Amino acid sequence: MRVEPFDAVDVIRAKRDGGAVAEAPLRWMIDAYTRGYVSDAQMASFAMAVLQRGMERDEIRVMTDAMIATGERMSFAALGKRTVDKHSTGGVGDKITLPLAPLVASFGVAVPQLSGRGLGHTGGTLDKLESIPGWRAALSNEEMFAQMKGDVGAVICAAGSGLAPADKKLYALRDVTGTVEAIPLIASSIMSKKIAEGTDALVLDVKFGNGAFMQDIDRARELARTMVALGTDSGVATTALLTDMDTPLGLAIGNANEVRESVEILAGGGPADVRELTLALAREMLALAGQPDADVEKALDDGRAMDSWKAMIRAQDGDPDAALPTARETHVVRAAVDGVVTRMDALPFGIAAWRLGAGRARAEDPVIHAAGIDLAVKPGDRVTAGQTLFTLSADDDARFARALQALDGAYEVGQTAPASQPIVRERITA
Numbered sequence: 001m002r003v004e005p006f007d008a009v010d011v012i013r014a015k016r017d018g019g020a021v022a023e024a025p026l027r028w029m030i031d032a033y034t035r036g037y038v039s040d041a042q043m044a045s046f047a048m049a050v051l052q053r054g055m056e057r058d059e060i061r062v063m064t065d066a067m068i069a070t071g072e073r074m075s076f077a078a079l080g081k082r083t084v085d086k087h088s089t090g091g092v093g094d095k096i097t098l099p100l101a102p103l104v105a106s107f108g109v110a111v112p113q114l115s116g117r118g119l120g121h122t123g124g125t126l127d128k129l130e131s132i133p134g135w136r137a138a139l140s141n142e143e144m145f146a147q148m149k150g151d152v153g154a155v156i157c158a159a160g161s162g163l164a165p166a167d168k169k170l171y172a173l174r175d176v177t178g179t180v181e182a183i184p185l186i187a188s189s190i191m192s193k194k195i196a197e198g199t200d201a202l203v204l205d206v207k208f209g210n211g212a213f214m215q216d217i218d219r220a221r222e223l224a225r226t227m228v229a230l231g232t233d234s235g236v237a238t239t240a241l242l243t244d245m246d247t248p249l250g251l252a253i254g255n256a257n258e259v260r261e262s263v264e265i266l267a268g269g270g271p272a273d274v275r276e277l278t279l280a281l282a283r284e285m286l287a288l289a290g291q292p293d294a295d296v297e298k299a300l301d302d303g304r305a306m307d308s309w310k311a312m313i314r315a316q317d318g319d320p321d322a323a324l325p326t327a328r329e330t331h332v333v334r335a336a337v338d339g340v341v342t343r344m345d346a347l348p349f350g351i352a353a354w355r356l357g358a359g360r361a362r363a364e365d366p367v368i369h370a371a372g373i374d375l376a377v378k379p380g381d382r383v384t385a386g387q388t389l390f391t392l393s394a395d396d397d398a399r400f401a402r403a404l405q406a407l408d409g410a411y412e413v414g415q416t417a418p419a420s421q422p423i424v425r426e427r428i429t430a
């Protein structure tokens with residue numbers, strides 16, 4: 001029988017009492033949990049101690065490294081191109097990856113965008129792309145490399161289960177033990193997967209506001225700083241933008257409708273906030289890839305990014321020109337009075353879209369690609385009584401009542417226009 005070098009209870013006590021856990025026992029704790037020697041009860045207790053007591057920069061680095069060591073580590077060194085990835089902490093209507101990856105790839109940079117599916121009120125990039133007839137999320141490592149090395153350059157595909165398996169187990173445990181919100185645990189969870197993926201550079205879109213993980217900008221800043229430090233300490237050039245998630249991003253919330261909006265952006269149009277954020281993140285990514293003066297606006301406006309999108313979709317068996325699914329049932333919500341839209345809260349709109357079938361309640365559930373919400377107006381827009389505010393779409397009109405319940409009090413038509421704020425509030429660098 002294997003002789004274990006440490007006791008979980010000593011590690012838990014050290015953190016519970018506010019101390020820093022030394023490198024060897026911390027590495028062991030993560031490894032032993034992944035092997036099943038440290039129990040869920042012990043790891044949950046440790047996670048709660050981390051939530052209460054925090055961790056020092058060096059502890060977070062060790063923990064992240066220990067999580068990476070539980071799985072495979074990929075390398076893109078053989079590509080002969082710079083690789084740069086983007087990660088968003090998740091929001092409502094956040095389809096930015098779709099136009100961003102091909103836009104950045106149109107400058108000759110490789111973009112490995114290993115993505116997930118949505119659970120809860122934030123949508124998953126793969127779910128959105130699967131609205132496109134034929135499109136395939138599962139690629140072998142060989143297919144992924146070939147796509148990045150060749151003319152396409154960008155790949156958006158399912159992250160294999162081999163990257164940081166400790167995180168998968170720990171995240172599921174945190175989800176049911178009230179410990180998701182600990183900044184050291186969020187940072188090590190996100191960065192273990194990104195560092196294991198092997199990208200040269202990474203841009204983080206850390207969201208704050210009612211539709212984000214972090215409600216306030218101070219916590220979002222702390223999370224961003226922690227992740228930028230982790231990336232930098234591991235040799236991944238990392239910067240972060242703090243961006244607003246109080247209001248849904250763009251006008252489309254769902255899957256197929258978010259693809260439609262992304263294609264509008266790639267055609268040089270689309271909602272101003274989606275374009276602004278796509279351009280800001282593209283500039284950051286290209287600066288890290290050694291092209292600080294790249295004219296990203298021109299690439300959106302002259303069709304280069306669109307060509308890159310079509311090539312990326314075709315490379316994964318999708319038909320970029322095929323019609324996207326449309327819903328059987330729609331329900332229009334109209335303004336009751338004349339005035340100005342003062343507020344549309346992201347979280348309830350995300351929950352409503354989820355209830356319409358755009359998201360899933362259990363990992364194994366399918367999503368309804370045509371379900372979702374299309375906003376006709378945004379905060380600051382003037383409306384007259386009877387004008388459409390937004391349209392709900394679903395395959396079954398029985399879904400509308402619970403979606404409308406989520407939207408009760410979520411938006412307001414008043415008399416005073418809200419102050420307009422830029423979507424990107426801060427930039428965090430090493």
Ligand code: URA
Binds near residue numbers: 185
């Ligand atoms: N996303 C992750 O991958 N991990 C977290 O802990 C939170 C968000």
